[in-house]
Amino acid sequence: MNLKALVSVTGKPGLFKLIGQNKGGFILESLDEQKVKSVVNLATTKLATLEDITVYGNDEDLKLTDILGRMKTSAQVVDAKSDGKTLREFFREVAPDHDEERVYSSDIKKIINWYGIIKALPLFDEEPSATTDEQ
Missing domain, CATH: 1.10.10.1650 (Arc Repressor Mutant, subunit A)
Incomplete structure (x- = not known):
């Protein structure tokens, strides 16, 4: 099971796939049907990969x-x-x-x-x- 790229974001429901990084934080794509992309700031948001939980x-x-x-x-x-x-x-x-x-x-x-x-x-x-x- 290779779930390294899958993360849980504190305060947000569901799971996300880590697809990149920029100056502002990590770029995530939701794994639900909508496939919404968002950027999360590491200074204010906690991420946990499923492999680390x-x-x-x-x-x-x-x-x-x-x-x-x-x-x-x-x-x-x-x-x-x-x-x-x-x-x-x-x-x-x-x-x-x-x-x-x-x-x-x-x-x-x-x-x-x-x-x-x-x-x-x-x-x-x-x-x-x-x-x-x-x-």
């Missing part, structure tokens, strides 16, 4: 990419508008070791919505490029 776990944090991978292989993904109990039961299947006190239903809804946006993207099926940290 983690979910609170009981022992250690869980990578979002691992959870999305399990959702992809899941028999059926629940609707994000389901009730809290249904959402929690589903999330126990795809993230069995998540911290149920610190992961809220709103977090689960957001992850399910993100999955709905990216499941058809070719990036979702790509393997990340190998990088070496050796010096």
Whole structure:
């Protein structure tokens, strides 16, 4: 799963694809049907790539990419508008070791919505490029 170019923007719903950079900040394209391009200023806006996002776990944090991978292989993904109990039961299947006190239903809804946006993207099926940290 190669989701490096996909970002979440604090205060904005949905997901965005990072397509460039200029003096004012990063140029983003929304992944919804409208494909709106916008520039965000890094001084006032926080971005997080999907590969860097983690979910609170009981022992250690869980990578979002691992959870999305399990959702992809899941028999059926629940609707994000389901009730809290249904959402929690589903999330126990795809993230069995998540911290149920610190992961809220709103977090689960957001992850399910993100999955709905990216499941058809070719990036979702790509393997990340190998990088070496050796010096």
